[in-house]
Amino acid sequence: MCGIAGVIHADPQKPVDPMNLVAMAAIQHHRGPDGFGYKVQDDRGVGFSHARLTIIDLDENRGRQPFLSDDGNLMLAVNGELYDYKRIRTDLTSRGAKFRTKSDSEMVLHLYRGQGLEDMLPQLRGEFAIALYDRQRDRLMLIRDRFGVKPLYWTEVNGSVVFGSELKVLFAHPDVPRRFESRGLYHQLMQTMVPGSTAFEGIHQVKPGHVVTIERRHGKFQIRDDRYWDMDFPLLSERGEEKDEGFYIEGIREKLMEAVQLRLEADVPVACYLSGGIDSCITLGLSAAHQQSAVKAFTIGFDNADYDETAIAQEMARSVGADQDIMRLDASHLYDNLVETLWHAERTIYNTLGVAKLLMSRHVNRAGYRVVVTGEGSDELFAGYPSFRRDMFLHGLDTLSPAERASWEQLLAESNQLFKGAMLAENELHDPALDALVGFTPSCLQPWLASAAHAPGLMAVHHRDAVRGYEPGRAIAEALDGDMIEGRHPLDKAQYVWIKTMLEGQILTWGGDRVDMANSMEARPPFLDHHLADLAVHLPPSMRIKGRTEKYVLREAMKGLLPKVLYEREKFAFMAPPAHTDPKKWAAMKALADQYLSDQAIQDAGLLDPAGVKALFALHEDPETSASTQVQLDAVINHMIGVQVLHSHFVAQDIPALARRRAEALGWRV
Incomplete structure (x- = not known):
């Protein structure tokens, strides 16, 4: 896991400023604190940089990116993990490929050179964001994993394409504007983003399962966006007669066990996140079975009994002999750390779970771990959320x-x-x-x-x-x-x-990569292995929701692994308590609102209307407002504070200057 960045100019004779590349690496130092590298091809107007977090191949010099192919034709930077790489490396070596590192990333060079882009992509298994420049074809390819576990942004500005793992990486380049776009602001205030968009003018995401190809023709860019994978559910007319339950149960068991085993591969210790849900309990149980030793399990405990799952998590940890570490959070602490969380999330968040996850990743890092296996993706594949039951019923x-x-x-x-x-x-x-x-x-x-x-x-x-x-x-x-x-x-x-909106735009961003990598923590979600997903789309609806039981096939596949209380437990979404449910948390939120939603702060940012803000608070505090509406308004208040904080972080602050100061402080130089 790392951070990548780069620039390509429409004019190949225009040199790339290497100091910009170094600054773009430095601003994402949290993603890669173990070193950095950059490469520039001055005669092609192309440059990449890379901030490294060492997980596979710990040799500082040997694994340093960006990589160049032996013939100098290909330049590569990778963020993420590519699984099953040892088998692929062995196969490539037998065909004459010569590897210079032990890393999983280098194999991309050999796969692309030998097989081309189209045949390479199906072999990439894992969570990744890849930048690959082909000098011969004069094209840059930006590739994102199938579900969007790893982020990747790009923009075209002043005759250049600038890309990077985070928004702040693009903003570290002095040519990239830092302005809210009106529709992006609208979607930040309502939580759900348009897939592929951001809140900022001209800034795009590479969509999950897509390749953005930038080619130069006569001093101009030709940019193409192609999908290489999707969650392809069969047509109703193709489903045919259902097979015996045992067929589906055994298939899911086999694919999930394989996905977990692959994600335990690392040159550093691997731990697990553990809540009281069956998803993280399954990943812990399978990890313990594969390692045949005590697994370190990290759990968040909330001080609100309605949202705390510690007791069930403890039962699971005891059942597999895990070494459990429980971090207990006071409700008021979540808003104390919201501003920092938004620096990393780079978008507003409706629930302070993102803050809790940031505090957890810091706790795990300080305990000496930098890789965790997580349970994200299970509800998406096996229909675990309340909304799915509602849609199934209706x-x-x-x-x-x-x-x-x-x-x-x-x-x-x-x-x-x-x-x-x-x-x-x-x-x-x-x-x-x-x-x-x-x-x-x-x-x-x-x-x-x-x-x-x-x-x-x-x-x-x-x-x-x-x-x-x-x-x-x-x-x-x-x-x-x-x-x-x-x-x-x-x-x-x-x-x-859900997969195209909530999963990518919420769970895998401010609930996943962004708050994990804030503390140099690599999270690996085996449920989002595409081999497992390709099987899950063929499950009959009755194997996902059967009667009153959601995730039926998964429960049956893992029945022998789960304690009885977990096997029988209904889905409970892992959330932090809303602000209005706790006086201390409400007071902490109001303190932030006093700072960021004051008339002067609103006027300075130019994003919100002070009268509208006051009216929304009045509605929240109206005795006639229902509890459900208050939960909704809690989210809107978080978004209002959030856009103001984002403005202070990324618009009011001089990010290019900040990035250069960080590079200087780190000793990262040209």
């Missing part, structure tokens, strides 16, 4: 008897109460564009589309005017591939939309 169970329908309604009312206003909307909402694309408005988007009603009134007048008539639901719908939705089962549709 749109996928047309043949229910009155008694069965009453049982489902009772289940949803009981199990979803805690998440209303956050993971579930208080009232069902229909967006015309999403209804037209999907056949219904997926429940996962409904709370945020409900929040969108507040956004225009919170925005400064010029931003509000710029989004007049804008439909956020339509923008999200237009960014989704209708061919991957049409003709699928309603549960498939709901999962696909």
Whole structure:
């Protein structure tokens, strides 16, 4: 795990300033504190830099990137891990490839040179963001892993393309503007981003499972965005007759065990994150079985009993003989660390879980670990979230008897109460564009589309005017591939939309990579292994949600591994308590609001409307406002504070100058 950066000019004779590359590496020192490297091809106007976190091949000099191929034709920088690399290296060596390092990353050079891009991509297994320059074809390829575990941003400005692992890496380049875009601001205030977009003008993400190819022709760029993989659920007409349950159970067991085993490969110790959910408990149990020794397990404990899962996590740790380390958090501490978290998240967050995860990654790093196995992705593959049950009930169970329908309604009312206003909307909402694309408005988007009603009134007048008539639901719908939705089962549709919006834009960013790598922590999610995913899409809906049981096939596949209380437990989303549920946390939030949402702070940033901000707080504190609406408004308040903090971090602050000062302090020089 590392950080990458680079520049390519449309004019190949224009030299790349190496100091910019060094500064872009230095601003992401947290991603790669073990050293840096850069390479420039002056006669081609191309340069890469790399901040290194050593996980595989600990030799400081041998594994240093960027890599150049022996013939000088290819230049490579990689962030992430590529699994099953030893087998691939052995195969490549047998065909004459000569490796200079023991790293997993170097094999990309040999795969591309021998097989080309199209045949190389299916062999890349893991979490990665890759920059690869082909001198002969004069093209730069930016490649992102299938689910978007690793971030990768790019922008075209002043005749150059600038790219990097984080927004601040691009902002460290003096030519890149740092301005909020009105629609991006709108989506920050409502939580859900349009896939591939950011809050900032001209800054794009490489989409998960995509390659952005930049070629030069006569001093101009030709930029192409191609998808190489997607979550391809079968058409209903292709599903055919279901196989015996044992077929699916054994298949999932085999693929998951393989995915976990591959993610234990490292030249440093590997630990596990452990909550009270079955996902992290499964990864811990399988890790313990593979290692056949005590695994270090790290758990977050909250001081709010409704959200704390420590007791169940302790039971799982005892059952596999894990060495458990519990970090207990006081509610007020979360807002004390929100500003730092937003520097790393680079987007607003609706729940302070992201802060808790940042504090946890720091705790784990200080305990001497830099790699953890995590449970992210299980709910996406096996339909674990409350929103999936709701969509399954409303749109996928047309043949229910009155008694069965009453049982489902009772289940949803009981199990979803805690998440209303956050993971579930208080009232069902229909967006015309999403209804037209999907056949219904997926429940996962409904709370945020409900929040969108507040956004225009919170925005400064010029931003509000710029989004007049804008439909956020339509923008999200237009960014989704209708061919991957049409003709699928309603549960498939709901999962696909979640994966393209909530997973990439939330769980894997401010709940994953960004707050883990803030403390040089590499998180490995085996559930997001694409071999496992390719099998999971073929599971019948009844193997994902069976009666009252979500993630049915996974529970059955891991039944012998889980304690009875976990095997029988319903899904509980891992969240931090909302601010209004705790007086100390509410006071801490208000203290931040006094600082960042004062009339003067709002005027200085030019993003929000002070009258709109005051009106939203008044609505929150109105005795007539329901608890579910308060949860929703808690999220909006977090977003309001968040955009103001982001402005102070990335617009008001001189990031290029900060990056150069950091490079100087680190001793990273040209």
